[in-house]
Amino acid sequence: xxxxxxxxxxxxxxxxxxxxxxxxxxxxxxxxxxxxxxxxxxxxxxxxxxxxxxxxxxxxxxxxxxxxxxxxxxxxxxxxxxxxxxxxxxxxxxxxxxxxxxxxxxxxxxxxxxxxxxxxxxxxxxxxxxxxxxxxxxxxxxxxxxxxxxxxxxxxxxxxxxxxxxxxxxxxxxxxxxxxxxxxxxxxxxxxxxxxxxxxxxxxxxxxxxxxxxxxxxxxxxxxxxxxxxxxxxxxxxxxxxxxxxxxxxxxxxxxxxxxxxxxxxxxxxxxxxxxxxxxxxxxxxxxxxxxxxxxxxxxxxxxxxxxxxxxxxxxxxxxxxxxxxxxxxxxx
Amino acid sequence: xxxxxxxxxxxxxxxxxxxxxxxxxxxxxxxxxxxxxxxxxxxxxxxxxxxxxxxxxxxxxxxxxxxxxxxxxxxxxxxxxxxxxxxxxxxxxxxxxxxxxxxxxxxxxxxxxxxxxxxxxxxxxxxxxxxxxxxxxxxxxxxxxxxxxxxxxxxxxxxxxxxxxxxxxxxxxxxxxxxxxxxxxxxxxxxxxxxxxxxxxxxxxxxxxxxxxxxxxxxxxxxxxxxxxxxxxxxxxxxxxxxxxxxxxxxxxxxxxxxxxxxxxxxxxxxxxxxxxxxxxxxxxxxxxxxxxxxxxxxxxxxxxxxxxxxxxxxxxxxxxxxxxxxxxxxxxxxxxxxxxxxxxxxxxxxxxxxxxxxxxxxxxxxxxxxxxxxxxxxxxxxxxxxxxxxxxxxxxxxxxxxxxxxxxxxxxxxxxxxxxxxxxxxxxxxxxxxxxxxxxxxxxxxxxxxxxxxxxxxxxxxxxxxxxxxxxxxxxxxxxxxxxxxxxxxxxxxxxxxxxxxxxxxxxxxxxxxxxxxxxxxxxxxxxxxxxxxx
Numbered sequence: 001x002x003x004x005x006x007x008x009x010x011x012x013x014x015x016x017x018x019x020x021x022x023x024x025x026x027x028x029x030x031x032x033x034x035x036x037x038x039x040x041x042x043x044x045x046x047x048x049x050x051x052x053x054x055x056x057x058x059x060x061x062x063x064x065x066x067x068x069x070x071x072x073x074x075x076x077x078x079x080x081x082x083x084x085x086x087x088x089x090x091x092x093x094x095x096x097x098x099x100x101x102x103x104x105x106x107x108x109x110x111x112x113x114x115x116x117x118x119x120x121x122x123x124x125x126x127x128x129x130x131x132x133x134x135x136x137x138x139x140x141x142x143x144x145x146x147x148x149x150x151x152x153x154x155x156x157x158x159x160x161x162x163x164x165x166x167x168x169x170x171x172x173x174x175x176x177x178x179x180x181x182x183x184x185x186x187x188x189x190x191x192x193x194x195x196x197x198x199x200x201x202x203x204x205x206x207x208x209x210x211x212x213x214x215x216x217x218x219x220x221x222x223x224x225x226x227x228x229x230x231x232x233x234x235x236x237x238x239x240x241x242x243x244x245x246x247x248x249x250x251x252x253x254x255x256x257x258x259x260x261x262x263x264x265x266x267x268x269x270x271x272x273x274x275x276x277x278x279x280x281x282x283x284x285x286x287x288x289x290x291x292x293x294x295x296x297x298x299x300x301x302x303x304x305x306x307x308x309x310x311x312x313x314x315x316x317x318x319x320x321x322x323x324x325x326x327x328x329x330x331x332x333x
Numbered sequence: 334x335x336x337x338x339x340x341x342x343x344x345x346x347x348x349x350x351x352x353x354x355x356x357x358x359x360x361x362x363x364x365x366x367x368x369x370x371x372x373x374x375x376x377x378x379x380x381x382x383x384x385x386x387x388x389x390x391x392x393x394x395x396x397x398x399x400x401x402x403x404x405x406x407x408x409x410x411x412x413x414x415x416x417x418x419x420x421x422x423x424x425x426x427x428x429x430x431x432x433x434x435x436x437x438x439x440x441x442x443x444x445x446x447x448x449x450x451x452x453x454x455x456x457x458x459x460x461x462x463x464x465x466x467x468x469x470x471x472x473x474x475x476x477x478x479x480x481x482x483x484x485x486x487x488x489x490x491x492x493x494x495x496x497x498x499x500x501x502x503x504x505x506x507x508x509x510x511x512x513x514x515x516x517x518x519x520x521x522x523x524x525x526x527x528x529x530x531x532x533x534x535x536x537x538x539x540x541x542x543x544x545x546x547x548x549x550x551x552x553x554x555x556x557x558x559x560x561x562x563x564x565x566x567x568x569x570x571x572x573x574x575x576x577x578x579x580x581x582x583x584x585x586x587x588x589x590x591x592x593x594x595x596x597x598x599x600x601x602x603x604x605x606x607x608x609x610x611x612x613x614x615x616x617x618x619x620x621x622x623x624x625x626x627x628x629x630x631x632x633x634x635x636x637x638x639x640x641x642x643x644x645x646x647x648x649x650x651x652x653x654x655x656x657x658x659x660x661x662x663x664x665x666x667x668x669x670x671x672x673x674x675x676x677x678x679x680x681x682x683x684x685x686x687x688x689x690x691x692x693x694x695x696x697x698x699x700x701x702x703x704x705x706x707x708x709x710x711x712x713x714x715x716x717x718x719x720x721x722x723x724x725x726x727x728x729x730x731x732x733x734x735x736x737x738x739x740x741x742x743x744x745x746x747x748x749x750x751x752x753x754x755x756x757x758x759x760x761x762x763x764x765x766x767x768x769x770x771x772x773x774x775x776x777x778x779x780x781x782x783x784x785x786x787x788x789x790x791x792x793x794x795x796x797x798x799x800x801x802x803x804x805x806x807x808x809x810x811x812x813x814x815x816x817x818x819x820x821x822x823x824x825x826x827x828x829x830x831x832x833x834x835x836x837x838x839x840x841x842x843x844x845x846x847x848x849x850x851x852x853x854x855x856x857x858x859x860x861x862x863x864x865x866x867x868x869x
Contacts, residue, residue, distance in 0.1 A: 105470075134470055149695050263467055311657060311693075316466055317853060318693065320658065322841035330468040 015077055016084035019046050023085055032163060036098025036264040037135045039085050043102050044128030046081045047074060047121060071120055075107050091280040093230035093238055097267035098135075104331060105131055138262040138315035139164050143171035146225075146260050146313035150179055154222035157182045157214070157250075160240040161191035162227025164260045166198055168313070169225075173204050180205040182221060184242065187211050188298075191240065211242050215249045224250045228261040231314075232269045233328055235306035235321025237261065238277060241299055247308035256310040263316050266328055271303045340377060344369060344392050351400035359405035359652065363687045364559055366396055366409040371552045374413075378541045382421035385542060389414055394858040401700040402819075404653040404661075404690040407858055409555075411691065411851040416551040418852050420544040466848070558834075562685040563588055565834035570596035573681065573832065578602045578645040581678075583634070584609030584663050585618040586650030588683045592832075593648070594625045605630045605644060607637050609665060611709035611817060634665055638672040647673045647680045651823075653701070654684055656693045656847060658825030658840025661701045664818050670827040679829040686833050691847050691856040694822055698857055701822065707815035 026038035082099035186192030228237040306321030379385040393410030574596040608615035825840035
């Protein structure tokens with residue numbers, strides 16, 4: 001009995017390791033791959049592996065193994081692996097959201113009706129792959145949907161580096177629209193500079209401004225377009241620090257504030273304010289002249305409430321913030 | 334084929350009617366559109382749903398472009414397309430059913446009773462028509478793929494069906510009809526004689542898509558719905574108006590009038606009508622309300638803000654509802670909405686759902702405004718006089734300066750316009766030359782002179798793209814620009830409630846209505862199926 005249990009834990013351990021390895025592999029293979037999508041790929045690998053092991057183990061004539069022979073077992077393995085993945089980067093919300101969605105998708109499939117466990121697993125794998133594929137395609141869908149919001153001769157303000165925003169702007173530019181982009185510097189990690197470089201490489205006219213310049217520049221801007229780390233249940237977003245400020249400035253100036261976000265970033269969180277965000281520790285980057293008794297608060301992201309957001313461009317379509325909760329409720333109810 | 338030509342002619346005739354504005358108003362236009370579409374579905378043969386969809390899209394696009402500002406035309410086309418797509422999906426599901434492990438659960442009943450895990454898992458597929466959503470993101474495509482490959486090898490040619498990973502195209506190949514089923518339905522289609530005779534003639538090959546009958550029935554239902562649309566809105570009058578309230582409205586709207594009349598049967602209340610310049614149809618509205626025994630006050634538009642403090646509710650009609658929940662409404666209503674917001678007065682819009690458009694105000698495909706002649710704003714006498722004066726100026730100018738191309742430009746242009754009452758209309762904009770008030774002219778031309786974007790662009794985040802053509806601007810000083818737009822765009826945050834034929838809805842709910850009534854592939858009628866050619 002003891003031996004079996006130990007063995008079980010061991011196998012789960014290897015499964016978790018596999019998940020984490022797959023996750024890192026997926027990320028390093030292609031820098032375009034989002035955290036959530038990498039997690040989805042890793043979890044699909046877990047189901048696959050579990051299946052292979054089942055076949056191999058049967059060959060070895062071992063009676064009882066850790067490999068799931070019931071769907072409950074499969075879900076258990078997946079949950080464990082998802083937790084292991086989240087331990088890799090515990091503060092990443094989109095990773096968490098991606099894992100949750102995957103579990104939800106795989107466990108609520110009609111695979112549950114199939115009697116044969118192998119068929120059911122095959123179906124789960126298929127769904128996993130399909131989910132990964134859908135998620136990979138999401139960015140292009142958003143680019144196509146969102147580029148119609150950009151009009152010619154308009155000025156777009158964006159904050160930090162977002163791959164989906166970049167793709168959207170590329171798409172609009174390649175369809176022949178003339179527009180210019182204002183990018184914030186994105187302190188402290190300077191992601192705005194990355195964005196500016198990439199836009200410049202595409203020959204899109206780009207202007208770089210200080211983060212603190214947002215309100216100053218707002219009256220020259222026609223629309224604000226940002227990405228999101230996560231979209232929360234009430235339709236608000238969690239994004240790089242400074243987004244909230246930009247949204248407030250945009251609201252004050254009556255400029256539309258659009259968000260481009262893939263649907264795998266929809267997270268089951270309901271923050272009521274900035275204090276409700278999952279904590280995140282990161283190295284401090286302040287000047288050397290800091291007085292010894294001064295406190296430093298250095299968050300890396302903030303929460304933008306739904307009333308500041310005009311529309312969310314997602315791969316599910318263009319949604320109002322109110323639509324997000326509708327989508328999440330439909331899935332989880 | 335002569336018959337085909339005939340239908341083509343009918344469509345063209347209808348387009349001409351739209352173009353000439355012989356049919357006015359969203360409701361008549363919507364009905365006309367449905368009539369034409371029903372004619373096409375009944376009398377033309379299409380072997381698959383895909384072919385039918387293509388045809389409807391083409392015809393629909395033609396009709397919409399004939400009258401781009403009447404969005405109800407496009408909306409009705411999208412509704413019919415949605416009906417066809419649903420029917421095709423239903424058919425596909427029924428074909429997959431025999432091999433399905435739980436036939437009872439998938440019996441096509443849309444109302445799922447159970448709350449168990451199983452039924453929920455099934456729900457995703459049964460509710461596919463909802464369009465892409467988080468809850469069915471994976472069900473689109475893959476289920477069909479699995480059913481065809483593993484469990485239900487009934488489809489002879491998988492190449493016939495669309496690419497499984499392309500969720501939007503999942504209905505394209507719905508036209509496959511098993512011969513046995515087709516024979517079953519032989520007598521059911523007596524109603525459309527043309528179609529059924531053709532079916533009997535060509536028994537070997539599936540000549541006509543069998544779902545047509547249902548589609549025609551649904552279109553008939555839709556027409557029926559349109560007939561009752563005003564009634565379903567106005568009967569809600571009593572629920573929304575309380576005793577002794579003061580209701581503010583602007584201009585004339587049949588729906589609003591009937592709504593108020595209906596409420597007046599049970600309640601006593603006051604109505605303040607803004608006259609709605611430059612149409613002044615508020616006068617008629619006030620008259621009709623007074624005739625109905627409602628205590629009515631008529632005010633000038635400029636008094637709206639002052640009167641707003643006394644109002645309890647603003648009640649207006651609209652021309653179209655856009656995808657973000659904003660509305661296209663008769664000009665002046667943005668101002669009313671703003672003053673209602675300033676006083677925290679609910680701004681309620683009465684609108685039938687045939688006016689629900691899936692386009693966003695930023696969409697380049699959307700042309701939402703129309704410009705009338707300036708005669709409502711400025712008398713032709715004044716214009717004529719001014720025109721005569723300007724002609725003299727022109728002549729003096731031409732005599733003084735050598736006649737080069739620049740100076741010659743306005744000459745002939747103005748001459749042709751003279752017959753039309755002294756104004757030229759270029760691309761929807763009207764220039765009136767009024768040398769006598771040149772002081773005002775410089776003020777007016779400040780914004781609009783050089784650029785092609787009219788001064789109106791300031792009313793919202795929209796490009797008023799009506800100025801497609803050349804924007805004629807006289808080089809001489811003394812021009813007054815007299816644009817008379819018909820519509821305003823009222824952004825969603827100023828709207829408290831829509832009262833539709835299906836009940837009250839908030840602007841933030843509009844996205845949901847869209848997924849209920851239209852397929853995402855049809856949002857752009859001009860474009861190929863979404864995703865296939867995303868580039869503009």
